[in-house]
Amino acid sequence: xxxKTHPLHAAGVIALAGILLGLPLAGAFVCPGTCAAxxxxxxxxxxxxxxxxxxxxxxxxxxxxxxxxxxxxxxxxRRRGAYRVVLTRTQDVTVPMVEAQADSNRSGAExxxxxxxxxxxxxxxxxxxxxxxxxDEALVRAVKKQLGSGVRIVPWDFAQNPRQxxxxxxxxxxxxxxxxxxxxxxxxxxxxxxxxxxxxGVQAPAVLAEIPDVGRGKSSLENPAYRQQVAERLADGVAVxxxxx
Amino acid sequence: xxxxGWKDRGPVLxxxxxxLALLGLGLALFHPALLRRVTQPVFTxxxxxxxxxxxxxxxGAGEVRERRVKISAQAPLLARVKKAVELLWEKPSSxxxxxxxxxxxxxxxxxxxxSGLLILDLARSPQYxxxxxxxxELRLVESVVRTLTKNFPEVRQVKFLINGQEExxxxxxxxxxxxxxxxxxxx
Numbered sequence: 001x002x003x004k005t006h007p008l009h010a011a012g013v014i015a016l017a018g019i020l021l022g023l024p025l026a027g028a029f030v031c032p033g034t035c036a037a038x039x040x041x042x043x044x045x046x047x048x049x050x051x052x053x054x055x056x057x058x059x060x061x062x063x064x065x066x067x068x069x070x071x072x073x074x075x076x077x078r079r080r081g082a083y084r085v086v087l088t089r090t091q092d093v094t095v096p097m098v099e100a101q102a103d104s105n106r107s108g109a110e111x112x113x114x115x116x117x118x119x120x121x122x123x124x125x126x127x128x129x130x131x132x133x134x135x136d137e138a139l140v141r142a143v144k145k146q147l148g149s150g151v152r153i154v155p156w157d158f159a160q161n162p163r164q165x166x167x168x169x170x171x172x173x174x175x176x177x178x179x180x181x182x183x184x185x186x187x188x189x190x191x192x193x194x195x196x197x198x199x200x201g202v203q204a205p206a207v208l209a210e211i212p213d214v215g216r217g218k219s220s221l222e223n224p225a226y227r228q229q230v231a232e233r234l235a236d237g238v239a240v241x242x243x244x245x
Numbered sequence: 246x247x248x249x250g251w252k253d254r255g256p257v258l259x260x261x262x263x264x265l266a267l268l269g270l271g272l273a274l275f276h277p278a279l280l281r282r283v284t285q286p287v288f289t290x291x292x293x294x295x296x297x298x299x300x301x302x303x304x305g306a307g308e309v310r311e312r313r314v315k316i317s318a319q320a321p322l323l324a325r326v327k328k329a330v331e332l333l334w335e336k337p338s339s340x341x342x343x344x345x346x347x348x349x350x351x352x353x354x355x356x357x358x359x360s361g362l363l364i365l366d367l368a369r370s371p372q373y374x375x376x377x378x379x380x381x382e383l384r385l386v387e388s389v390v391r392t393l394t395k396n397f398p399e400v401r402q403v404k405f406l407i408n409g410q411e412e413x414x415x416x417x418x419x420x421x422x423x424x425x426x427x428x429x430x431x432x
Contacts, residue, residue: 047417055374097413116418118378127380133420157420190305194383197413197420208418210379 039111039242040084041077042104044198045070046116046208049094054117056219062117063092065221069115069211072227076235083242098156101201105159111170111238112206114198117221120213125187126178128171129208131160131200132193156201166205166245173244174209174237181233205241209234293318297329297396301343302387304380309391310343322399323355326363329396330355333388345385349377349416353408361401362424363393367415368408377416386415390425402426 045066047053053062067089074085086107088100104112118127143153160167168191175189199206211230213219220226294315301310316328334348350373353366386405393400402424405415415421 051417052374053417054376054378057375116379118380119376129379129383129418192304192380192383194379195420195423196379196418197422198418200420208379 038082038084040086040107040109041111041113041238042086042088042100042107042109042204043070043073044088044095044100044104044112044114046114046198048089048092051094054119054213056120059120059219060222065117065213065219065227066115066211067092069221069227069231072224072231073113073115073234076228076231077238080235080239081242097198098201100198101159104206105201105203109202109204110242112199112202112204113234113238114196114206114208116208116210118210118212120219121216122212122214123187124212124214126175126189126212127210128175128189128191129196129199129210130164130167130171130191130193131196131202131206132164133158133161133195133200159201159203160199160206163203163205167199167207170205170238170241171207173241174207174234177233177237177240180236181229295325297325297332298392299329299333299343300388300391300395301333301345302384302391303343304383304387312343322397323357326355326357326365326393326397326400327352329392330365330389333392334385345381345388347372347376348385349373349381350385350407353406357399361399363400363403364406365389365403366406366409369416373416379418382415382419386419386421386425394426 045063047061047063047066049063051063053066055061055063070087071090074087077083077085084107086103086109088103089095100114101112139155140153143155144151147153171189171191175191178189196208199208211221213221214226215221215223221230295318297314297316299312299314301312302308303310314329314332316325316332318325320328330352334345334350336346337344347370349370350367351370353368355366356364358364390403393403403426404424405421406412407415411422413420413422
């Protein structure tokens with residue numbers, strides 16, 4: 001040992017080096033695979049309560065299928081990283097759209113995914129809707145006139161507007177992941193723009209995914225294996241989007 | 246003397262009246278505000294049907310398909326609107342015909358405001374719970390709005406109601422709280 005080096009100094013240097021080296025290693029244990037430091041993903045299972053959604057005679061209704069899919073997707077996302085997954089409903093209850101959006105904004109969501117079901121017997125095409133609504137400039141001008149020009153106005157119905165490009169990217173990532181889903185004949189995800197009620201007030205990249213129900217005489221979404229495949233592809237798309245931001 | 250003066254001025258007065266009559270006729274025929282009202286009956290044969298282009302919005306699959314139909318031009322505007330809307334979701338006679346059938350809604354009534362805003366009151370159809378996904382909703386709204394604004398110049402925007410009430414959506418997806426028009430539906 002060097003005569004001028006105090007043993008406590010040496011111990012301090014070793015401890016510091018240990019901390020610096022150890023932190024990333026510890027992180028690897030906490031966030032295996034695609035680590036995303038507790039990014040929040042909000043899943044909104046469509047319909048619920050008195051609103052059953054699509055409910056053909058003899059088949060399970062959309063509200064039940066989407067809740068089951070949301071729970072599968074929650075698990076699939078947790079397997080992919082340290083995400084914080086929030087469901088707007090975990091039971092068969094009515095959640096007003098404005099409440100689902102408020103929940104998402106309060107939780108600081110980085111992704112909002114609304115799950116809906118396509119008509120039974122349709123082609124195996126996943127449809128991904130992003131919100132598109134022209135800003136009501138007259139409304140903004142009127143409010144600004146009342147409050148003064150120094151105030152930045154973002155009407156609730158237009159909160160999604162600044163995130164349209166990110167929402168489209170999210171939809172494209174999910175659409176790409178969907179193509180890896182079997183069986184043969186699965187079509188590429190289709191991205192569509194429309195004024196979607198449940199997305200307009202969300203302050204995060206937001207997509208409404210309409211899951212195809214390819215069953216003949218029986219809903220394919222009642223099949224846990226199909227649902228699991230769908231959940232895995234949706235989770236892949238979300239994970240790729242979050243890792244590439 | 247007075248009588249002779251009156252007789253002398255007679256032709257002048259007649260000429261002035263003639264000029265005024267010609268001016269009035271010209272105004273009635275060519276003034277922009279009156280032009281449509283005057284010319285419409287002139288060029289429309291009584292009972293003759295008019296061509297209406299039904300527009301079927303099919304996002305991603307060529308965007309639109311069109312079908313030409315005839316609707317009686319004699320009928321009042323709102324009756325022609327009703328006919329056009331109902332033809333959009335009529336059961337097709339062949340598989341190749343574009344259609345919105347089966348639609349989640351049926352026609353209740355319509356009302357046109359002077360601003361060009363058409364209030365379209367719909368009711369949910371018996372098939373509502375079997376066909377009302379987001380894609381069907383988007384196709385329905387876009388097809389109705391495009392068909393009405395293209396064929397009826399009086400209609401500039403369409404506001405949807407359900408059973409006379411303002412609702413958030415038709416079937417849980419598309420926001421119908423605001424009117425749809427060319428600006429809101431253009432992609």
